[in-house]
Amino acid sequence: MNEKSLRCKECGTEYELDASFVCSDCFGPLEVAYDFTGLDADEVRRRIQAGPQTIRRYADFLPIAAGASDPLCTGMTPLIRADRLAESLGLEEVWIKNDAANPTHSFKDRVVSVALARARELGFQTVACASTGNLANAVAAHASAGGFESFVFVPSNLEEQKLLATGIYDTELVGVRGTYDDVNRLCTELSQSRPWAFVNVNLRPYYSEGSKTLAYETIEQLGWELPDRIVCPVASGSLFTKISRGIREWLELGLVEGEMPAFSGAQASGCSPVATAFEEGHEVCRPQKPDTIAKSLAIGNPADGIYALEIARDTGGSVDSVTDDEIRAGIKLLAETTGVFTETAGGVTIATLAKLAAAGRIDPAERVVAYITGDGLKTLDATRESFEMSVIEPDVKSFEDEVEAVGAAN
């Protein structure tokens, strides 16, 4: 509610707060600029603490009206101290921000909640998106809750769970024969001529601001303190970039004190344009054709890749990649040690955390927060054959012979 303009991140040209996302002078991305003059840190902190148990408690830092509706009550997901995971990794303090505990079971509820509130303010009746799955779920659900028409475009080979959990909301679900990058290009073209709010195209400057709430909640849940390190998946790089922006805003306003955490980005080896550029020392990302089980991260042409690279380098972090087998192992490790079942993107995050810890690239004394951005029920195929179930007759002898005896023999 303190937004004042859209500003080009590259050349600084300012624009009205309307449905646009590209600078017409240099083609750079537009970002919401705020005027926080006169905000008193203590007063803002009190206002936040007295606010609703949703991301609307951070209205001061979002580009929507203070009273904008959030029909599904997004955010305020648990921050869990994961001591058993930490112990298995040889670390002392690891926290899991479990954003699967959102209305449609991923962090995408945050960005959609903000985008649809802004879409309503701008007078749109139809909303749309290009999605790798989680965004599809969120747009379809929030559109239904808010009474919008919606079009959801996804790669046609998406996980069945993500298709089912989108179509049920009575959206117009369109499967595109191609990769996410093809879907994204199609939607960018359609946005030129359709009078719709494409949340991650023409409303992207507002949409992406929703991800800052993951930073705010983490700080608040840590008792107004910062972690030393953040481990976060990187697809387009927007989440990574906006968590950083959220922390920087609060540091500048004095809402929290300390140092910017190290930002460790996580990608799948089968789609690692940002990790590859990081490793090779490049400033831009060369696009890739994705081939990974982590479909929600399968963006071969990442819009915010260059900013993610800058943040990783500036904070002493990195962007790393892990294989599909490591992703499956990451899902299992988190489930076994922490009781949280994550989708493949969370497997990427935990596998990257494990890789950094094993290589001694994390000081054991660091306070680490790992972001789990989606629910394991969305990517069930990734867990097949990861365990065995005994099937027995309903009698004690069968249990003794086929479960206990076998267990003892093992």
Place this chain on the structure above:
Amino acid sequence: MPVTVKIPSQLRVATGGAEEIEVEGSTVGEALDAVFLQHADLRERITQDGDLRRFVNVYVSGEDIRFQDGLETSISDGDEVTILPAVAGG
């Protein structure tokens, strides 16, 4: 060879509102140069030091030219060259 260059709405201010421009050229670079001859303002908006700016994506019949030969990508009669902003999605 005649090809169609599709101009995104954000750049039509530099093309007098034109959405598509028919030009001749055998590579993407030649086609864009032909467009710049007609609309000089466009060159500065999407290129820098002879290369495409980093937030500009160019496609030939749907395929990103970075998977091909960049500005040297050859084009043939009837191809569509599409210029789009790179900052969408995710």
